[in-house]
Amino acid sequence: MARSRVPRFFVTGTDTGVGKTQVSCALLSLMRDAGLQPQGFKPYESGCASLKAPADALAMREAAGSTLPVEAVCPHRFRAPLAPGIAAWRLGREPDFGVTLAAWE
Secondary structure (H helix, E strand, C coil), X not given: CCCCCCCCXXXXXXXXXXXXXXXXHHHXXXXXXXXXXXXXXXXXXXXXXXXXXXXXXXXXXXXXCCCCCHHHHCCEECCCCCCHHHHHHHCCCCCCHHHHHHHHC
């Protein structure tokens, strides 16, 4: 059976603090208000004060009205306020794209 066509949005920006999370939250809220059941996904979040409560991912989850576990919304979280690849490298890790894909699905 073919998958139904569900609108998907990919929000990107070239720097931190340019509004990616705010735009994502606005889109998620609009979709929820339209009767849809949106889900936000932020595969990488750096600069996390708490690895268990990444602020951007939690804001997106709340905007969507979602109850997904934070690991499904944001599978990779880093304390260092750096590009995620650099933050991972500093920890001696590489981003695990298998984990990212599993969370996306």
